[in-house]
């Protein structure tokens with residue numbers, strides 16, 4: 001099979017099948033509450049998972065609940081989340097987000113998103129400070145089982161190398177392009193996201209991808225055009 005004989009939709013479905021065979025299939029169960037997911041995802045920007053968790057728990061231990069976080073001194077809030085990158089930017093963004101939710105909903109809860117169509121829920125979430133497409137899609141898929149696809153750095157890199165999306169496509173555009181080529185089913189999209197995420201972490205790493213151990217190499221543009229021809233042995 002030549003990497004270039006398949007169309008992007010064919011290649012996307014084949015990638016999904018091959019990774020389903022290589023990695024464990026998952027059920028879609030929310031790991032944390034919607035507010036927890038929203039604020040943790042804001043904290044996680046350029047931060048390790050361990051440091052994000054530490055900041056989240058320190059913040060709630062210090063200020064008690066979301067009302068306490070909303071009314072905290074901004075400098076003290078930045079101090080509570082100082083294990084994350086850019087705490088001085090994240091603290092006012094978190095307070096502004098909590099303020100908007102409270103003003104619009106009368107309480108600090110985003111459970112109402114469950115009953116909102118996904119395009120309206122996406123529009124509502126991406127108006128919040130510090131909430132981009134990745135955060136919004138992740139929250140709506142993980143917490144409310146909406147059929148959306150979060151594209152993080154691993155999903156994006158693997159998709160580009162294999163050739164599911166073009167080399168010039170941005171991460172923001174990749175959200176919709178990939179989504180259109182996949183089944184509109186939350187469990188399938190969740191598995192596609194997690195499998196590409198794991199594959200990018202473990203096999204198709206940023207430096208020195210382990211192509212010889214990769215189940216996608218038969219359909220991968222990067223392997224076909226670069227690795228197999230020995231053009232970039234150091235990549």
Ligand code: SF4
Pocket residue numbers: 158161162203204205209210211212214215216217220221222223
């Ligand atoms: S063959 Fe190499 S570049 Fe292609 S997906 Fe696999 S590890 Fe990544």
